[in-house]
Ligand code: ADE
C-alpha cells in the first residue's frame with residue numbers, strides 16, 4: 001500500500017498505532033545532523049581520561065559531576081562543556097571519544113552522522129589538528145567498516161572568539177580538507193551575530209565546504225536571516241526562534257531550508273519550558289524541513305532516539321506522518337552522496353511499508 005496525502009510513493013501510514021510509531025522511530029534508518037563530538041563526552045569517560053592523563057577534576061565522582069549538569073541557559077552549559085574538554089589530550093583520547101559515540105549512534109540505527117568538532121577549544125590548550133584529526137579519521141573509517149555508519153566531519157567556529165582566530169583555525173584545517181564536509185558556527189549566540197564571520201564563511205565555501213550555522217537557539221530571528229543571507233548556509237542548526245517571525249517562517253518553508261532541532265537540548269538549556277511545549281509540531285505543520293537531533297547527548301540526557309521518542313510521548317499532536325517526515329528529512333538534509341541518500345530512503349520506506 002503506497003498512498004497518502006503527501007507523495008504517491010510514500011507508505012500509507014495514517015493508521016499506525018502509537019506504540020508502532022514509537023518502535024519505528026527507534027529502528028528506522030536515520031541521519032544525525034547536529035551533534036557536537038565533545039558533547040558526547042560522558043562523565044564516565046571524563047573520569048577515565050582524567051585518570052589516564054593525570055588531570056585533577058573538581059568533582060568527587062561521576063555522580064557529583066552529573067549533578068552539576070543543571071543548566072540555566074546556553075552559557076551555563078558552555079562553561080562546563082569547555083571545562084570537560086580539558087581531559088582530551090592525546091590522539092587516543094579523541095579516538096576513544098569518537099568511537100564510543102559512533103557505537104552508541106549505530107545502536108539508534110543512525111546510518112549517517114555529520115558531527116561538529118570545535119578545534120579552537122583544543123588548539124587554545126596546545127592540542128593541535130595533528131592530534132585530533134588522525135583520531136577522527138580513524139574512528140570514522142572504523143565506523144564505516146564495522147558499523148556501516150557513514151561519517152562527515154564539520155569543523156565548527158567558536159563565535160565568542162574573533163574573526164581573526166577563526167581565520168587562523170581555517171588555515172590550520174586546510175591540510176585536512178579531504179576529511180571535512182562542512183563548516184559550522186557554535187558557542188555563545190547572543191551578541192555574536194553571523195555577520196561577524198562573513199569572511200570566514202566566504203573562504204570556507206571557496207574551499208568547497210558546506211555551510212551550516214547555529215542560529216535562533218537563544219538568538220533572535222534576525223540571526224537566522226543573517227545565517228541565510230550573509231553566511232549562505234545550507235542548514236540552520238536549531239532555528240526554533242524562527243517561529244517568532246511569520247515572514248521568516250514562510251521563507252524557510254518555501255526554500256525547504258533544513259532545521260536541525262534538538263528538543264532535549266532546548267529543554268535543558270531553558271529555551272523551552274518542557275517537551276510538551278516545544279514548537280517542533282508547529283514548525284512541521286508550517287511546512288518546514290525539520291529534523292531531530294541530540295546536540296550534546298552526554299549533557300542533555302539523551303541520544304537521538306531518546307529525543308525522538310520522548311518528544312512524541314510528550315506531544316499527542318505528533319503521529320505517524322510526522323515521524324516518517326522527520327526521519328526522511330534527516331536523510332534528505334544530509335550532505336552525503338545522492339546515491340547513498342536514495343539507498344537509505346529506500347530502506348526507510350521498505351521498513352515502513354512492512355509495518356503497515
Ligand atoms: N556548542 C555545543 N553545543 C552547543 C549549542 N547547543 N549551542 C551553541 N554552541 C554549542
Ligand code: ZN
Pocket residue numbers: 034036186214237295
Ligand atoms: Zn549545537
